[in-house]
Amino acid sequence: MHRNEEFLLRRVAGMTVILPVGKASETFPGMISVNETGEFLWELLKTEQTLSALTAAMTESYQVEAEQAEADIRAFLERLAAAGAVMGWA
Numbered sequence: 001m002h003r004n005e006e007f008l009l010r011r012v013a014g015m016t017v018i019l020p021v022g023k024a025s026e027t028f029p030g031m032i033s034v035n036e037t038g039e040f041l042w043e044l045l046k047t048e049q050t051l052s053a054l055t056a057a058m059t060e061s062y063q064v065e066a067e068q069a070e071a072d073i074r075a076f077l078e079r080l081a082a083a084g085a086v087m088g089w090a
Contacts, residue, residue, distance in 0.1 A: 001077070001088035003045035009034075018042065018085055028083045037062060038076060045086060051077075 006024035010017055016039050018032040019025075034042065037058065044057055051073065058069040080086040 001045070001050075001086055002048050003042060003080075004085050004087050007083075007085040009039060009042050018080075018083075020083070020085070024084055028085075030083070032079065032083055032085065037072070041073065041076060048088075 004024065006022045007018050007020050010019055012031075016034050018034060020028045020030075040061065041054060041058070044054060051070065054073050055066055055070045058064060058073060059066050062069070064072075077086055077089045081089045
């Protein structure tokens, strides 16, 4: 899976958000607020990733157990997929 290039990460008024641009803004007219780990995962999604690769990266960079990291990543990816911000996540 990878991120949809019609969504951009921006810092707005002290918040980090993912915003749609172009045609994506017609289907998702909002924004997705993300925290530090969401930003971390978004940056990894520049390139094709697997759930296990994202989980490994998260456990290496943050003090979190693999099971909890995977659950959190799944929830994040589902949120992104619902907005159309990530491609290849089922």
